[in-house]
Amino acid sequence: MNLRILPLSALAFLSMNASAEKIDIESFKYQGPFSLNLPVMVDSVDVNSKKFDPSSLLATPLSLASADKGRLCDGGLVLKSDSHALHLLNFTIDNERYVTASLKVDGLKNHEVYLDGKKLDSDQLRLTPATHSITIKCLTDSASADSVKIALESERPELMKINSGSQRRYTLNDVMTGRRFSSASLSPSGKYLLRIYYTTHEGGANTFSNEVSAANGGAVLAKRLEALKWMPKSDLLYFTRYKNDKLELVTLNPANGQEEVIASELPTSYFTISPTEDFMIYMKTQEGPKEKSADLYEIVHPEDRQPGWRNRGTLMKMDFATGLSTPLTFGNRNIGLCGISDDGSKLLYTVSESRLEKRPTTLSSLYLLNLADNSTRCLVDKEGFFGGATLSPDGSKVALIGSPEAYGAIGKNLPEGRTPSMYDNQLYILDVATTDITPLTRDFNPSVENVIWNRADGCIYFAAEDRDRRSLFRVNPANGKIDDLKANEEYVASFAVASSAPALVYVGQGASNSDRLYSLNTKNLRQELIEDISAERLDGIRLGECKPWTYLTSRGDSICGRYILPPDFDPSRKYPMIVNYYGGCSPTSRTFEGRYPHHVYAANGYVVLVINPSGSAGFGQEFASRHVNTAGEGVAEDIIEGVKQFTAANPWVDASKIGCIGASYGGFMTQYLQTRTDIFAAAISHAGISDHTSYWGEGYWGYSYSEVSMANSYPWSHSDLYVKQSPLYNADKIHTPILFLHGDADTNVPFGESIQMYTALKLLGRETAFVAVKDANHQVTDFNKRKQWQETIFAWFAKYLQDDDSWWESLYPKKTLD
Numbered sequence: 001m002n003l004r005i006l007p008l009s010a011l012a013f014l015s016m017n018a019s020a021e022k023i024d025i026e027s028f029k030y031q032g033p034f035s036l037n038l039p040v041m042v043d044s045v046d047v048n049s050k051k052f053d054p055s056s057l058l059a060t061p062l063s064l065a066s067a068d069k070g071r072l073c074d075g076g077l078v079l080k081s082d083s084h085a086l087h088l089l090n091f092t093i094d095n096e097r098y099v100t101a102s103l104k105v106d107g108l109k110n111h112e113v114y115l116d117g118k119k120l121d122s123d124q125l126r127l128t129p130a131t132h133s134i135t136i137k138c139l140t141d142s143a144s145a146d147s148v149k150i151a152l153e154s155e156r157p158e159l160m161k162i163n164s165g166s167q168r169r170y171t172l173n174d175v176m177t178g179r180r181f182s183s184a185s186l187s188p189s190g191k192y193l194l195r196i197y198y199t200t201h202e203g204g205a206n207t208f209s210n211e212v213s214a215a216n217g218g219a220v221l222a223k224r225l226e227a228l229k230w231m232p233k234s235d236l237l238y239f240t241r242y243k244n245d246k247l248e249l250v251t252l253n254p255a256n257g258q259e260e261v262i263a264s265e266l267p268t269s270y271f272t273i274s275p276t277e278d279f280m281i282y283m284k285t286q287e288g289p290k291e292k293s294a295d296l297y298e299i300v301h302p303e304d305r306q307p308g309w310r311n312r313g314t315l316m317k318m319d320f321a322t323g324l325s326t327p328l329t330f331g332n333r334n335i336g337l338c339g340i341s342d343d344g345s346k347l348l349y350t351v352s353e354s355r356l357e358k359r360p361t362t363l364s365s366l367y368l369l370n371l372a373d374n375s376t377r378c379l380v381d382k383e384g385f386f387g388g389a390t391l392s393p394d395g396s397k398v399a400l401i402g403s404p405e406a407y408g409a410i411g412k413n414l415p416e417g418r419t420p421s422m423y424d425n426q427l428y429i430l431d432v433a434t435t436d437i438t439p440l441t442r443d444f445n446p447s448v449e450n451v452i453w454n455r456a457d458g459c460i461y462f463a464a465e466d467r468d469r470r471s472l473f474r475v476n477p478a479n480g481k482i483d484d485l486k487a488n489e490e491y492v493a494s495f496a497v498a499s500s501a502p503a504l505v506y507v508g509q510g511a512s513n514s515d516r517l518y519s520l521n522t523k524n525l526r527q528e529l530i531e532d533i534s535a536e537r538l539d540g541i542r543l544g545e546c547k548p549w550t551y552l553t554s555r556g557d558s559i560c561g562r563y564i565l566p567p568d569f570d571p572s573r574k575y576p577m578i579v580n581y582y583g584g585c586s587p588t589s590r591t592f593e594g595r596y597p598h599h600v601y602a603a604n605g606y607v608v609l610v611i612n613p614s615g616s617a618g619f620g621q622e623f624a625s626r627h628v629n630t631a632g633e634g635v636a637e638d639i640i641e642g643v644k645q646f647t648a649a650n651p652w653v654d655a656s657k658i659g660c661i662g663a664s665y666g667g668f669m670t671q672y673l674q675t676r677t678d679i680f681a682a683a684i685s686h687a688g689i690s691d692h693t694s695y696w697g698e699g700y701w702g703y704s705y706s707e708v709s710m711a712n713s714y715p716w717s718h719s720d721l722y723v724k725q726s727p728l729y730n731a732d733k734i735h736t737p738i739l740f741l742h743g744d745a746d747t748n749v750p751f752g753e754s755i756q757m758y759t760a761l762k763l764l765g766r767e768t769a770f771v772a773v774k775d776a777n778h779q780v781t782d783f784n785k786r787k788q789w790q791e792t793i794f795a796w797f798a799k800y801l802q803d804d805d806s807w808w809e810s811l812y813p814k815k816t817l818d
Contacts, residue, residue: 021153021154021155021157022151022152022153022157023151023152023153023154023157023160023162024149024150024151025091025150025151025152025162026074027072027073027074027091027162027163028072028073028077028089028090028091028150028163029067029068029069029070029071029072029073029088029089029090029091030070030071030072030073030077030087030088030089030090031066031067031069031070031071031087031088031090032070032085032086032087032088033079033081033085033086033087033140034062034085034086034087035081035083035084035085036057036060036083036084036085036086037083037084038054038057038084039052054084054141055110055139057084057086057139058086058110058111058112058137058138058139060086062086062088062137064088064114064117064135064137065117067088067090067133067135068090068092068133068135070088070090077089077147077148078147078148079108079138079140079144079148080140080144081140081141081142081144082142083141083142084139084140084141084142085139085140085141086137086138086139087137087138087139087140088135088136088137089135089136089138089148089150090133090134090135090136091134091150091162091163092131092132092133092134092162092163092168093127093131093132093134093152093160093161093162094130094131094132094160094161094162094165094168094169095127095129095130095132095159095160095161096129096159096169096566096568096603096604096605097129097156097159097604097605097798097802097804098127098128098129098794098795098798098804098806098807099127099154099156099159099160099806100124100125100126100127100154100155100806100810101124101125101127101152101153101154101157101160102123102124102125102152102153102154103123103124103125103134103150103151103152104123104149104150104151104152104153105123105136105148105149105150106148106149106150106151107147107148107149108136108138108148109144110138110139110140111136111137111138111139112136112137112138113134113135113136113137114133114134114135114136114137115132115133115134116130116132116133117133117135125152126810127160128171128791128794128807129169129171129603129604129605129794130168130169130171130173130603131167131168131169131171136150166540167540167541167542168540168541168542169541169542169567169603170538170541170542170543170567170597170599170600170603171600171603172597172600172787172790172791173202174537174541174600175593175597175600176200176783176786176787177200177201177202178199178200178537179197179198179199179533179536179537180197180198180199180200180514180515180533180537181195181196181197181493181494181507181515181517181533182196182197182198182208183196183494183496183507184196184494184496184505184506184507184517185229185230185496185505186215186230186496186497186498186501186503186504186505187215187230187235187254187498188230188231188232188233188234188235188498188499188500188501189235189498189500189501190215190498190500190501190502190503191214191215191235191501192212192213192214192215192221192235192254193212193213193214193215193216193217193505193530194210194211194212194228194229194230194237195210195211195212195213195517195531196208196209196210196211196227196228197209197211200783203783203784204782204783204784208225208227209223209224209225210222210223210224210225210226210227210228211223212224212228212237212254215503215505215519216519216528216530217530217531221254221255221257222237222252222254222257224239224252226239226240226241227239228252231251231273231277232273232274232275232276232277232499233275233276233277233499233500234277235254235255236251236252236253236254237251237252237253237254238250238251238252238262238273239252240266240269243264246264246265247264247265247266247267247268247269248261248263248264248265248266249261249262249263249264249266249280249320250262262320263280263318263320263323264323265323266318267282267284267316267318267325268282268283268284270282270283271318272337272340274340274344275340275341275342275343275344275393276342276343276344277320278319278320278321278344279317279318279319279320279344280317280318280320281315281316281317281318281328281337281340281347282315282316282318283313283314283315283316283335283337284313284314284315284316284327285311285312285313285314286311286312286313286314287310287311288309288310288311288312289310301354301356302356302703303354303700305700306700306747312331312332312333312334312335313334313335314327314328314329314330314335315327315328315329315335315337315347315349316328317371328347328369328371328374329349331351333351333352333353334351334352334353335349335350335351335352336349336350336352337349338350338366338388338389338390338391338398339389339390339391340391341391341392341393341394341395342393342394342395342455343395344371345370345371345372345395346368346369346370346371346391346395347368347369347371348366348367348368348369348389348391348398349366349367349369350364350365350366350367350386350389351364351365351367352364352365353365353382355384359384359707359711359712360384360385360422360707361384361703361704361707362384362704363382363383363384364380364382364383364384364386365378365380365381365382365383366378366379366380366383366386366389366398366400367379368391368395368432377432379398379430379432379435380400380407380430380435383402383406383407384405384406385402385403385405385406385407385422386400386401386402386406387400387401387402387403387406387425388400388401388451389401390451390452390453390460391453392453392477393453393455393458395432396431396432396433397429397430397431397432397477398429398430398432399427399428399429399430399451399453399460399477400427400428400429400430400437401425401426401427401428401448401451402425402426402428403420403421403422403423403424403425403426404420404424404426404442404621405419405420405422406426406428407428407437407439410428410437410438410439410442411426411428411439411441411442412442412621413442413443413621413622414621414622414625415622418622418625418628419625419628419629419711419712420621420624420625420628421585421615421617421621421624421625421627421628421708422707422708422711423447423585423586423617423624423627423708424447424585424617424621424624424625425447425448425449425617426439426440426441426442426448427439427440427441427448427451427460427462427475428440429477438480440475440477440480440482441475441482444482445466445467445618445619445620445621445623446464446465446466446467446471446473446618447464447465447617447618447624448462448464449462449463449464449465449470450462450463450494450495452495452496452497454497454499454522455499455500456497456498456499456500456501456502456522457502457522458476458477458478459474459475459476459477459522460474460475460477461473461474461485461495461497461504462474462475463492463495464618465586465587465589465616465617465618466618467560467587467612467618467619468560468561468562468587468588468589468590468610468612468618469490469491469589469590470490470491470492470493470589471484471485471487471492472484472485472486472487472492472495472506472520473485474522485504485520485525486525487506487508487518487520487527488508488516488518488527488529489506489508489509489510489513489516489518490508490509490510490511490590491508491509491510491589491590491591492506492507492508493506493507493508493509493515494506494507495507497522502521502522502523503519503520503521503522504519504520504521504522505517505518505519505520505530506518506520509534509591509592509593510590510592511546511562511564511590511591511592511598512543512546512564512592512599513534513538513592514533514534514537514538514592514593515533515534515537516529516531516532516533516534517529517530517531517532517533518530534592542567543567543599543602543603544564544565544566544567544569544599544602544603545564545565545569546562546563546564546565546598546599547562547563547564547565548560548561548562549561549562549563549609549646551641551642551645551646553637553638553641553642554637554641555634555637557614557623557638559611559612559613559614559638559642560587560612560619561609561610561611561612561642562590562609562610563607563608563609563610563646564598564599564601564602564607564608564610565602565607566602566603566605566606566607567602567603569652570652571652572652573652574652574653574654575605575606575607575652575653575654576605576606576607576654576657576658576659576681576797576801576802577606577607577608577609577647577653577654577657577658577659577801578601578606578607578608578609578658578659578660578661578797578801579608579609579610579611579639579643579658579659579660579661579680580596580598580608580609580610580611580660580661580662580666581610581611581612581613581639581660581662581666581669582612582616582662582663582664582665582666582669583613583615583632583635583636583639583662583665583666583668583669584615584616584627584664584665584666584669584709585615585616585617585624585627585665585708585709586616586617586618587612587616587617587618587619588610588611588612595663595779596661596663598610604794604798605802606797606801607650607652607653609642609643609646611638611639611642611643613634613635613636613638613639613642614626614627614634614635614638615627615630615634615635627708627709628708628709628710628711629709629710629711629713629718629721631692631709631710631721631722631725631726632668632669632672632725633725635669636669636672636673636676636677637676639660639669639673640673640676640677640679643658643679644679655679656681657681657800657801657802658679658680658681658801659680659681659682659683659684659797659800659801660673660680660682660683660684661683661684661686661793662684662685662686662688663685663686663687663688663779664686664687664688664689664748664749664778665688665689665709666686666688667685667686667687667688667689667749668685668688668689668690668727669688670683670684670685670688670738671683671685671688671689671690671727671734671738671757672725672727674727674733674734674735674736674738675727675730675731675733675734676733678735678736680736681736681737681800681801682736682737682738682739682796682797682799682800682801683736683737683738683739684738684739684741684793684796684797685738685739685740685741685754685757686741686742687741687742687743687746687748687749687753687754687778688727688740688749688753688754688757689726689749689753690726690727690728690753690754690756690757691726691727691728691729691753691756692706692710692715692721692722692723692725692726693715693722693723693726694750694752694753694756695749695750695753696710696714696715696722697715698750698752699747699748699749699750700747700748701748710722727757728756728757728760731757731760731761731764732764734761734764734766735766737766737767737768737769737800738757738761738766738767738768738769739768739769739770739771739792739793739796740754740757740758740768740769740770740771741754741771741772741773741789741792741793742754742755742770742772742773743772743773743775743776743777743778743779743780744772744773744774744775744776745775745776745777746776746777746778747777747778748777748778749778751772754770755770758770769796769812771789771792771812773785773789788811791807791811792811792812794807795807795808795810795811795812796808
């Protein structure tokens with residue numbers, strides 16, 4: 001078999017004909033020839049009475065995965081073979097903007113074209129912003145001597161670079177697929193490490209794997225598909241499985257792989273095993289009363305719209321030795337388990353009840369139950385600002401979470417008359433003997449989350465919203481001293497401690513990296529990297545630079561933000577910019593992959609500016625309290641001032657091409673901003689609130705969230721907040737083109753919030769569009785719907801910020817209906 005390649009040039013280059021619409025591909029990777037023999041003719045025709053056609057050999061399976069690893073060929077190429085053979089030709093296209101093109105292949109009689117590994121039905125290429133791989137699979141025979149010529153034809157050839165380099169752009173597909181950590185945990189002694197991974201595949205299917213190794217990583221001792229967890233005291237794992245239609249609890253020894261059934265006929269797979277490992281606590285659900293009619297139903301409470309609200313749970317104890325399950329509680333109020341003491345003698349639980357007539361509308365009481373005789377003590381009675389509880393290992397104290405108003409406002413650190421944010425979580429200690437409560441974080445700015453009381457050293461470990469980061473801390477409850485554990489990542493997604501060893505593991509990521517797993521010695525605070533999934537996920541990808549940015553507002557506040565540059569940033573260019581914010585009670589954290597993946601926007605040719613305006617938790621009580629009873633006022637001014645200052649300071653931002661985007665409260669903020677400024681050329685509101693009054697009454701959490709944002713203010717008492725601050729009642733001030741996105745099954749912010757604002761702008765003759773996501777709730781979680789949703793966002797911004805409506809028209813072509 002002979003293959004002749006004409007003389008090659010040293011470098012890839014791009015040439016265009018006189019029309020400036022054609023790009024000749026003069027550099028590509030070649031693999032082959034892959035020799036094929038004709039099949040033995042057992043019969044003259046196949047089962048469908050068709051004669052054999054040698055051209056059908058093109059369908060012979062051949063992996064395309066390594067097509068870009070072939071040898072580089074520059075210049076013309078002649079394919080000649082002694083018999084039938086397959087060949088692979090590959091080149092890449094790098095485009096930061098949406099573009100369409102036609103692929104022209106001359107000299108190959110029998111070929112197929114693949115775009116990013118997917119076979120095309122035509123020669124038309126729809127190239128979303130990315131680095132695309134084009135592979136041509138062709139078939140030759142001894143009679144052919146094909147001189148190959150490949151070209152692209154496009155109306156916008158200047159938007160494409162051919163064979164631009166070894167690294168590619170970061171894309172939405174990178175965000176939505178691939179392997180990540182679900183969690184990581186240590187065995188009680190700290191000897192073993194359990195890593196749980198999940199992998200999202202194209203199309204949205206998820207697969208999970210559980211791997212057990214030594215604490216520092218290394219060789220895998222066990223790999224299982226079952227969901228594994230550590231026993232509380234011994235270095236054994238446990239899982240549940242069905243056998244003969246009965247659910248059993250099984251332990252697994254990671255040292256030798258030995259399994260042991262410790263309980264059978266479990267009533268449920270959701271339970272908490274006692275630290276003594278001889279019983280478990282679970283919740284038995286009692287279904288609430290049903291309506292007599294299938295067509296009419298009474299709503300007895302605002303929460304009664306939520307499925308399952310009428311159901312109530314009873315705490316049950318199951319003894320492993322006897323299999324006996326006994327009820328621990330009884331009643332019609334909601335019950336929650338908070339913890340079990342180390343000796344298995346005490347159980348901490350909450351009882352919740354509703355009180356609609358006064359803020360707060362939900363009250364929680366905390367009880368300590370003696371399991372020997374089922375006697376109880378009330379430790380906290382009817383607390384409305386309760387956020388959670390954790391029992392100390394010895395059962396003598398309780399770590400409480402609550403807002404600054406909790407427990408008689410002993411944790412409040414605000415001027416008189418200011419209302420704290422209920423999302424600003426404080427940490428308290430309750431003494432069981434006296435029920436005295438002491439605040440631990442009154443003067444500590446981060447907002448507390450995920451509390452673990454460690455029996456090894458008696459300290460309380462917790463993660464906390466720390467400005468736009470999520471950091472790791474510990475506090476000594478004896479003296480109230482708080483230590484910053486100085487995690488190596490900007491955002492700690494999860495952590496776990498070894499209950500009887502000075503060891504901790506955590507998973508984190510940053511604004512420019514994906515998941516990494518670390519160990520932390522809690523004695524000397526030394527940290528070690530165990531596994532870097534980010535390196536695997538970002539291999540071969542070029543990212544733009546991410547830089548911190550803070551600015552001083554006219555009110556004298558230092559506002560925290562960051563910006564991301566395009567990967568091929570050129571300071572001599574003018575770039576359009578996208579501004580992202582939440583504007584509500586939580587910061588826009590330094591996570592790499594999320595609802596709005598900033599690096600994907602940057603890869604599409606935008607500067608991305610992220611702003612955390614006043615009102616967010618994690619910056620201190622005073623800062624967080626600005627969310628309360630402002631309905632966006634002040635927050636909007638922070639954003640507007642930030643955008644103006646950033647644009648003035650950076651001449652490579654095109655001030656006439658700035659877009660903004662937010663979801664939920666951020667969607668409200670998008671709408672509200674357009675009533676206050678004209679600095680934006682395009683805006684996107686996903687599931688945004690347009691009328692505080694209708695949201696207050698209709699959303700599943702409308703009135704309860706208003707306890708946070710509109711404390712002690714109601715539509716009938718404070719129309720200045722509910723009406724005058726609602727975008728709907730200021731619609732005539734809006735001149736920015738706004739795209740409304742909303743799931744039509746949204747129970748948090750009802751679908752009508754976008755409908756009514758869209759209708760108002762249409763009646764006013766303003767530029768707007770509305771795209772509904774079928775059967776989606778507050779977030780778009782379905783894989784394929786999310787892809788289309790995100791492309792809709794990209795296309796809207798391309799239309800108004802890049803002056804190119806081709807992407808939008810390809811998704812939503814004009815319809816002549818009126």
